[in-house]
Structures are given as structure tokens and as C-alpha cells.
Amino acid sequence: MAAQIISRADQITLNLSFKPNYSRKAPLPNNISNISFSSQVTKSRISLKTPSGSCITRSTTWLKVLPAPIESDETLYEVLKITDPENATALDIKKAYKRMKKKYHPKVAPRNKVGKYTKWFMRVHEAYLTLSDPEKRALYDKDFAEIERQREWKMRCRAQLDKLKLRTRDPNSWAAMMRSVSSFT
Structure with a gap:
């Protein structure tokens, strides 16, 4: 199991x-x-x-029957195209939802993009349900702040690793010298 x-x-x-x-x-x-x-x-x-x-x-x-949850790298604010999440009011969220709902509703989709529009429409609706409820929005914002801190930390670590990888490619680096010494033994 x-x-x-x-x-x-x-x-x-x-x-x-x-x-x-x-x-x-x-x-x-x-x-x-x-x-x-x-x-x-x-x-x-x-x-x-x-x-x-x-x-x-x-x-x-x-x-x-329920569809699978939609995974995305975008925040819920980005899905609704809200540019200032900290100062967004309930009215701003509702207006953004209506605007995106009109844009991605499956009934307005071209025939070859109905599936894609349906997924986006569901994502827009999910964003609205979360952000329009003050309790859910507070929880989302709290978790989002933690995720952003982790994302920044991860990016710093990746940058450091990239620098280390570049340094090891240098023929005069300590790692290169150690590799050449160990190849003789």
C-alpha cells in the first residue's frame, strides 16, 4: 500500500x-x-x-465525477491577473474573476481549445473560491509567504551550486588539482 x-x-x-x-x-x-x-x-x-x-x-x-486537481506554478493572484495582492480588496478579486471568467469560459473557447479553456476556467474558479473567502485567503497568504521564502532559499542554493560547478571546471581550481593528483596514484 x-x-x-x-x-x-x-x-x-x-x-x-x-x-x-x-x-x-x-x-x-x-x-x-x-x-x-x-x-x-x-x-x-x-x-x-x-x-x-x-x-x-x-x-x-x-x-x-471530479476532475484531477490542476497544478500550476502560478499563484492564485497571477491566475486572476491581480497585480497588487497585498492591497487587493474583495471587490478587486470579484472584478478580476468576472474578467477572467469571461475570457476562459468553455462556451467562448475555439473548438480546438475547449479542453484547455476548461482547465483554465476551473483554475480561475479555484482561485476565486480561495481568495474570495477571507479565512481561506489568510491561510493561502500565510502559506504563500512561506513558499516564497523556501523558493528564495532554493534559488540561492542553486546559484551557489552553479558557481561551484563553474569553479571546478577551472583547470587551476583546487578540485582540478586534486583530480589530477588522484589520477597519478
Whole structure:
């Protein structure tokens, strides 16, 4: 059995993957390879994924098929094209959402880009749901600040590693001398 926990500002997801080999009062179908439980502030759901990729979701009141979550390197503010996140008001977020909703709604998409527009529309809607709720927005902003600190740290480390790699290519560097000494022994 494999387990994966994904944490974001607005939800925590636990994914368990296994081949069920036991029976219960209501046994799971044999073709289910992935069970995902997702809990948010407002609702909880359980997703059952088959090897073919279809997804059945059980909520407290309904069953429905849910698309996979959309992953992106863009922040939710960038998705809504909000240039000043710190000073954005609820009205600014709503206006940005309406503008992006009109741009990416699947009904206005060219025929060859309906899938792409649908994904973007869902991403825009996800951004609006998070940023329009003051509690979720506060959590997102707090987590976003931490992610930005980690991203800056990671970029500094990469820059240092790149400098070290460049230095080791220099024939007069200490590493080059050590390599030449060790090649003689």
C-alpha cells in the first residue's frame, strides 16, 4: 500500500493506493486502484479511482465525477491577473474573476481549445473560491509567504551550486588539482 499526503492552504489530501483483497459489508469493486480522502473547511469527500482513470467521488449527499486537481506554478493572484495582492480588496478579486471568467469560459473557447479553456476556467474558479473567502485567503497568504521564502532559499542554493560547478571546471581550481593528483596514484 502506498500513501501520500498533500497539504495546501485550503485543504489536506490523503491518497492511499492499494489492491483491495478483503471483503466488507459493502465491498469495493475490484478495479479500484486508488482511494483519496479530501477534507476542506466546508466539505469532505472520498474519491475512488479505477486503473482506467475514471474517478467516483462520494460526498455526504451525492456521487459525482471530479476532475484531477490542476497544478500550476502560478499563484492564485497571477491566475486572476491581480497585480497588487497585498492591497487587493474583495471587490478587486470579484472584478478580476468576472474578467477572467469571461475570457476562459468553455462556451467562448475555439473548438480546438475547449479542453484547455476548461482547465483554465476551473483554475480561475479555484482561485476565486480561495481568495474570495477571507479565512481561506489568510491561510493561502500565510502559506504563500512561506513558499516564497523556501523558493528564495532554493534559488540561492542553486546559484551557489552553479558557481561551484563553474569553479571546478577551472583547470587551476583546487578540485582540478586534486583530480589530477588522484589520477597519478
